Amino acid sequence: MKKLTKLNEIGEYELQACFECGDGCGSDNENCGNCQKSLDAYQRLGEYESTGLAPEEVDRLNEFVDSQAAGLLTERDQNMPGQK
Numbered sequence: 044m045k046k047l048t049k050l051n052e053i054g055e056y057e058l059q060a061c062f063e064c065g066d067g068c069g070s071d072n073e074n075c076g077n078c079q080k081s082l083d084a085y086q087r088l089g090e091y092e093s094t095g096l097a098p099e100e101v102d103r104l105n106e107f108v109d110s111q112a113a114g115l116l117t118e119r120d121q122n123m124p125g126q127k
Contacts, residue, residue, distance in 0.1 A: 047084045058084055 048056045058080060096104070 047080075047087055 047059055049059050051057050094101075
């Protein structure tokens with residue numbers, strides 16, 4: 044997944060592409076927040092929030108899936124002919 048955000052120098056999240064929009068931003072970026080990049084970020088945030096999961100829960104689910112996949116691969120390898 045391509046990340047849309049990054050941590051800035053003071054530890055707050057901001058859009059990766061913020062202030063890099065170029066033409067159409069307007070002087071002093073007065074149109075910031077209405078560009079396609081910010082709209083994409085809002086869409087992604089909405090999709091994430093619709094899961095009802097907190098970031099910590101997503102991390103735990105990813106760890107669980109990884110451990111299950113590792114277990115299945117180990118089991119497969121143990122059951123392959125010619126493998127011990």
